[in-house]
Amino acid sequence: MLDPDRGLSLTIARVVQRLQGSSLHSQLERQARVSLHKPEIKLESLKEDIKDFLKTSGWEKKLQNAVYSELNVFPSPCHPAAPPEHIKEPLAYMRKAQGSWEKRILKSLNSMCTELNIPLAQKRPANEQKELLNKWNEMGTDEPDLSLFRPVYAPKDFLEVLMNLRNPNYENGEQPSFRNHLGLIQVPLKVKDIPELKEGFSELGLNIGQLGIDDSAQVPPEFFENEHVRVGQKVLAEQDSAAAQQYVRQGCPTALRADLWALILNISNQPEDILYYEQLKSNVIQHNLLVDSLIYKDVKLTASNDDYYFVFEDYLYQVLLCFSRDTSVLEHFAYSSATPPKSYIQGKLGMEEYAVYYPPNGVIPFHGFSMYVAPLCFLYHEPSKLYQIFREMYVRFFFRLHSISSHPSGIVSLCLLFETLLQTHLPQLFYHLREIGAQPLRISFKWMVRAFSGYLATDQLLLLWDRILGYNSLEILAVLAAAVFAFRAVNLMEVTSLAAAEAVLADLSTLKVMPLLQIFLFATVT
């Protein structure tokens, strides 16, 4: 807790520090210097005239967007006395749990390595490099023998860890009492209730137009759709990130979605970004990582088997292999509860000058990881732009879905939010499912960890992800999960086993996301 003066100064200092030395900074300098030739810039009022010039030429807007992006991504500064690990995760027992979980993953990866006798990383021989470069655009045709590889972990392993999470300072008595939660998650995190969610998601209200509801065939487009598209085009013309983020809360028109998401995430695909992607590609060619095989296996098992996404198999390799080599992703560990795995090259353990992160981006993919990328392939076809969008989505949102933290958008909070919503608003259903040994979270966990990718139809999924971007939060995933249970409540009340409950909820591909959310939040009698 800081007083407002100090907090503001710290935030400004941090944003300035982050932006200086960036390409935007040098572009602004260049523009300012170029503007000196213009007749309207006078020496007496140099500073004011240059500021006006930057405003009219749109450069101030770009700077605003960059500042807005920084404020969205990095948490507000806590007290200067707070150590870095506190910024990653304030609760000590959660840090410890994340550390143990990471150690398990490392052990699993190490044992796979020793069993298969494959190094974690090695340089590719020259002929192999040439071969890979030649078939870069069709890596999907490769059929390497991946039978010995197994995913490092699956979402259900992670759920077991979260179920066993306990606060040592909490009265976790054996006797059932008001202290014990009835669901699987037993940590007392603060989650929103329906009145708070209604306020937070007010733009999803019944009397406000939504794409996904008010653009259906029965509704004449003059009522909402035409005007909404017009406003969207205007937002794009203004190139204002904050306005775009507000706009997408009511959904993105399909034609404008790619540009709007790029605007919100502040991705402009400059030449240096394309160059950076090419550099990552050359890193992939040069070094062979064990993680690559895990990625191949994951894509083959998930996206390639999916009716909607199998066409994008090659794109997925091009994005995920480069993602593993991207050291800029390491920056997100400053505000993530996770820590990148470390290793030493050439077996020189303990010698700091030989210490490296493995993989270079510090993220070990798990079963289903490629599904984070797959939906984006519908929007972006240029590999470098697709890559940047995915990377930004990962460091803003997706990393929270597979690390243990107390953040309101972290997977633990989402699970607790889901269970609390279900318990409060469908108590009979919750009790029934619990009695038959079908704890609801066991079914919905995999939906939330993948942000529903692969479970919903793609157009519905993109409407959902519109709202994730618009509200800068993943809480909508938990609300949707509860809404799905509410929708199928009648069928679920009749099942008598976990397998039967899973069967009722196996196919979500026909669901319409926005009506479900609207009814659950705004039209359910509480």
Added chain:
Amino acid sequence: MPWEVQEIVFRNFYTAFLSVRVQRPGPGGSRRWMTCLRDLCLMPCPHTEEGSQDYFCLHRHQMLCDVDQVTAMRFILRQPSPVWLHFTIEDLQIFPPGQKSPQKDFPSWLSQLTPPEQPASLHGELPDPEKVSTEVQQMWVLTEVIRARQAAARIGRFDVDGCYDINLLSYT
């Protein structure tokens, strides 16, 4: 022996409300106990984790009474929720004026810019925009000055001298 309090810094451990009383000379000269902080809310929702392990910093201008010539302090911790086993505050540090609290990752030039006289107390008011903008301009000038000393932007190298041969991950 009596001292002046500028800042109190501590780490919370599941305390919901904090009151602070100080013993100082009152009107008429005799020592009295006065409340300088009443029921400051550290955990907005005491049954849940919010704020439970956060760092807090209290300045003299946030306090209800003067905190000079203090001879004793009393910290009263309240936690109405029965779900917690223990509650306390940790790493308590009290700073007299002139000694800044530890500010890691806080650029030194930033603290030098703060004007020596504090403005009138800002209980609930927003900071003055003119003052903030002059300070930001000063910061910008200094940023330019120290820019030369900044390290180059990230290169993106993950190997050591071209080598990235790894056999096993390290557990430490």
